[in-house]
Amino acid sequence: MLEVNRVRAGYGAINVLWDLSLTIREGEVTAIIGPNGAGKTTLLRAIMGLIPLSQGDIALHGDSLAGRQTWSIARHGISLIPEGRLVFRDMTVEDNLTMGAFPNSRRAGVAHNLARVYELFPRLAERRRQLAGALSGGEAQMVAIGRGLMAEPSVLLVDEPSLGLAPVMVQEIFGILERLKAEGRTIVLVEQNTHLALSLADHVHLMQAGRLLLSEPAPRVDLQRLHDLYFAR
C-alpha cells in the first residue's frame, strides 16, 4: 500500500538515502533495522515530507506523496510517532492526544478514540490533566503513540520506540505494539534493537548507509547472517 520508489533524500548537500526502494504491505508489521546513521529515521522523515526528495517517489494507495506538505500527508492517513517523542510539553496529556485528531475528518471520533487510547494506556487516563512535559520518558512515549492513534491512520510509522526507555517500559510499549498488530494495523517499525523488532515483524528490511542490504519475511531471517550484515563495513 505504501510504495517507496528509488528515493534519494538527505539534508542539504549531504545525501543520506541512495535510490532506496521498498514496499509496505497492508496489515503487516514491517521492521526497518540497521545501525546508527543508516538512514532509517531519514526514510521516515522523507515519507512524512519533513525533508524533500531529490529523486524518486513515495506513493500511498497509488497517490504520489512527493512534494506534498507534511500536514497534508498526515491528513492523508500516515501517522509518524517520532523518535524522542516530540510531545507538546506545555500542554496537558489530554490536549496532546486531542491534537492527534486535528484533521477535520477525524474530529467527530475524538471522544471514542480518546476512550480507546485510555483503555490501551490506563496510566495516561490517570495523568490526563498533567502537563506532558512533566511525564517520564515512557509515559511521554505512550502519549506519542496515543496521539498517533487518534488520527486513525492507515499506516503507523514508529521511530525507535525503545530508545532511552527502561527495560520494563520497553516491554510495556512492545506489548502495546503487539496489540496494535493483532488489530491488523499496518505498522512500520524502525528499531535498533534487532531481537525486539524481529519478535514483532512480518517483514524485515536491513538498512545500511542509506541502502537496503536485506529484505526478507521475518520467519526466513537467519540471525547469524543478519548480524554479519549488520556489523559489516
Added chain:
Amino acid sequence: MTELILQSLYSGLLVGGAYALIALGLALVFGTMKIINLAHGELVLLAAYVAYTAESQFGLNPLASIPFALVIVCASAVLVYLLVSRIRVNRELNSLILTFGLGIILTNAVLIVWSANIRSTSSAWLQDAVVLGPLFSMRSEVVFFVLSLALAGGLWWWLSRSWYGRAVRAVSSNRDAAKLMGIDPVRTELVSFVVAGVLASVAGVAIYSSSVIQPALGHALTIKAFIITVLAGIGSMPGVLLGAVLLGVTESLTVTLASSALQELAGMVLFLLVLFVMPNGLFGGARRRG
C-alpha cells in the same frame, strides 16, 4: 495620602486592562512564530485613530467604532504577516528589523493622515465620572476594563478549548510535531496575527477613549507590551495579566508620588528590578523550555 495611593492603584489596575490586551497579542505572535512584532504598538495606534475619525467625522461613539477598527487593524496585521512570512533566512532576527521599519512607516502614515495633534474623545458619556466608594474613574476606563477582562477570558477559552486555539499552542510548543498532527503552521501563524489584531483593535479604542493619543504613542506601547511579556515569563497568560496590572500600577504610582515625567522610566525600572530578582520572569519560574 492613603486615598491618593488607593486611587492610583485603582487607576493603574484599570489601565492594566488595555496593556494586557496589547501584550497578549504580542505574546501570541511570539509564541507561534518566535518573532517579536515591533509594529504591534502601531497597530494599536491605528485602531485609536480609526476611533478618532469615526467620532470626529461621523459622530460615532468610540464603542461603536470597534467593528471598523477591527476590519482595518486586522487587515493591517495580515499585511504585516504577509511581509514577515516572506523572510526566508534567520527569521527571528530579520523580522526585528522588518517590523521596526514597518512601525516607522505606520507612525509616519498616521502623522500624514491625522497630523501630530494630540487627540482625545469628546464623548461626554464615556468621560462621565464613575464613583466606587472612595475611588474615581471615567466611565470609559471601567467599560474598557470589563471589556478587556471579557476578551482575555475569551482568549483563554479559545486557546484551551477550540481546535485552532490549541493548534496555535501546539505550533508554539513544537512546530515539527504540530505538522505531523496535520496542522498547517502557516495558517496557524496567520490566525495568531489576526487574533493579535483583534486584541489590538479593542486596546486602541480603549486608549483613545480614556486617554490622549498622538502618533509617537505606538512605539511607547510596543515597548510596554514587550516589558509586560518578558516580565510575565514568555508564554504565560496569567503572567501577562499580572505584569500588565503591575506596569499600570507602577506608572500611576510614579505619576502620583513623583512626577509624570518619570512615568516611562518607571516601567523600565520595574522591568530591570523584576529581571534582576527573577531572571525567568514572574511566571517563567521552573519551566524548562525546549
